[in-house]
Amino acid sequence: xxxxxxxxxxxxxxxxxxxxxxxxxRIADLRYGDxxxxxxxxxxxxxxxxxxPTLVYFHGGGYFSxxxxxxxxxxxxxxxxxxxxxxxxxYRLRPDAGFIDHLTDAKRVIAWTREHGHEYGSDTDTxxxxxxxxxxxxxxLCALTQNDPAYQxxxxxxxxxxxxxxxxxxxxxxxxxxxxxxxxSPLAHxxxxxxxxxxxxxxxxxxxxxxxxxxxxxxLRGVSDAPVVYAELPGxxxxxxxxxxxxxxxxxxxxxxxxxxxxxxxxxxADRVADIAGESMPPVSAG
Numbered sequence: 001x002x003x004x005x006x007x008x009x010x011x012x013x014x015x016x017x018x019x020x021x022x023x024x025x026r027i028a029d030l031r032y033g034d035x036x037x038x039x040x041x042x043x044x045x046x047x048x049x050x051x052x053p054t055l056v057y058f059h060g061g062g063y064f065s066x067x068x069x070x071x072x073x074x075x076x077x078x079x080x081x082x083x084x085x086x087x088x089x090x091y092r093l094r095p096d097a098g099f100i101d102h103l104t105d106a107k108r109v110i111a112w113t114r115e116h117g118h119e120y121g122s123d124t125d126t127x128x129x130x131x132x133x134x135x136x137x138x139x140x141l142c143a144l145t146q147n148d149p150a151y152q153x154x155x156x157x158x159x160x161x162x163x164x165x166x167x168x169x170x171x172x173x174x175x176x177x178x179x180x181x182x183x184x185s186p187l188a189h190x191x192x193x194x195x196x197x198x199x200x201x202x203x204x205x206x207x208x209x210x211x212x213x214x215x216x217x218x219x220l221r222g223v224s225d226a227p228v229v230y231a232e233l234p235g236x237x238x239x240x241x242x243x244x245x246x247x248x249x250x251x252x253x254x255x256x257x258x259x260x261x262x263x264x265x266x267x268x269x270a271d272r273v274a275d276i277a278g279e280s281m282p283p284v285s286a287g
Contacts (some may be wrong), residue, residue: 023047024080026069027120031088032112040089040109042120043080050274053126055079056113056162057088060169060239061135063102063176064094064154071132072241073170075252076206082256085122087113091138099184103151104140111158128259130164133183133208136170137186140216143197144189146206150233164196164262166255171208172216187219194224198258200251202236229258 027042044052057076059066067239068088076086091097091105114124131139143165149156173185197220201213210232217230231254233240233247243247 022042024077028069033108035092036263037090037092038105038108039068040087040112043076043086043088044121045080045083048121049083050127051119051123052083052085052121053259054113054117054122054128055084055086055259056109056127056129057086058068058091058106058109058129058131058135059088060135061093063097063134066090066093066134070242071135071239072130074131074244074248075241075255078252078256079259085117085120087117094176097186099178100107100151102134102138103141103145104153106142107152107158107160108155110142110160110162111152111155114159114287126259126263127162128164128166128262130166130168131170132168132254133171133238136167137172138195139165139167140172140186141171141189143195144186144191155271162195164198166258167197167199167213168241169201169208169236169253170213170216172212187216190220190223192223192225194220194226196226196228196258196262197224198229198231198255200231200233202233202238202240205238205260207238215258 019151025044025046027044029039030042032038032040041222055076057072059068059071068090073144076088080086087109089105089109091109093103110127110129113122113127117124129139129142131137142160145151146161146165147159152158152160172186173180174180178184181188199213199217201208201210203210214230217228231251233251236247
């Protein structure tokens with residue numbers, strides 16, 4: 001066990017761009033599909049540099065609530081300030097949508113990003129996906145079912161591959177009303193050619209017990225040829241990225257380091273994150 005402490009592109013009208021401090025901007029409510037929930041925001045440096053690596057992020061909320069500008073904002077702002085292009089998307093929710101709808105929306109966002117990301121300065125050769133809670137469930141499923149036409153109805157030939165996955169306090173079990181073996185759990189899709197994973201969970205999480213994250217990380221490590229990095233936050237509850245904190249600052253720093261090293265060498269990613277975390281915290285588990 002490891003522990004650490006502490007559809008078409010729409011050109012945005014200038015009035016739709018919120019410009020936070022430190023040279024970042026948010027281009028809000030771009031359409032990636034026909035449903036009213038099929039909207040995404042693009043975060044980038046206000047200088048609009050070309051060729052930035054890409055992060056696609058999905059919010060949590062148990063698949064029945066949540067929005068694209070709620071969790072993980074320090075992560076999006078930090079990466080955008082460093083030249084990344086970050087995409088944060090809404091997706092259809094229960095009870096109007098089900099498992100396939102959520103996953104299809106997530107894959108549509110990846111396809112949209114690969115098709116239109118260059119318009120916002122993105123280099124999609126490096127596309128990292130991240131999510132919180134239910135968003136981590138989606139992230140892990142997308143990472144483990146890349147380019148599977150069964151989950152891409154109407155855009156079967158689109159490239160939905162990703163370079164790495166980051167799961168924050170994720171749920172890794174089956175979807176509501178789906179039996180074990182239904183394919184709705186990431187555990188049903190673990191594979192040797194999975195991309196690198198960085199899994200972060202709080203040991204005081206009362207919504208998704210930490211044993212579930214440990215189990216998923218262990219199973220994935222037993223199959224995947226790529227690094228699986230697992231970091232456990234002592235005393236952390238669910239939704240630890242909802243507000244700014246020193247603890248989440250360290251998580252953001254570790255995610256940034258993981259993503260940067262995945263760009264250079266997936267094999268080096270795990271060791272580098274352990275080094276970064278070890279500068280001020282106990283070691284991160286890497287395998």
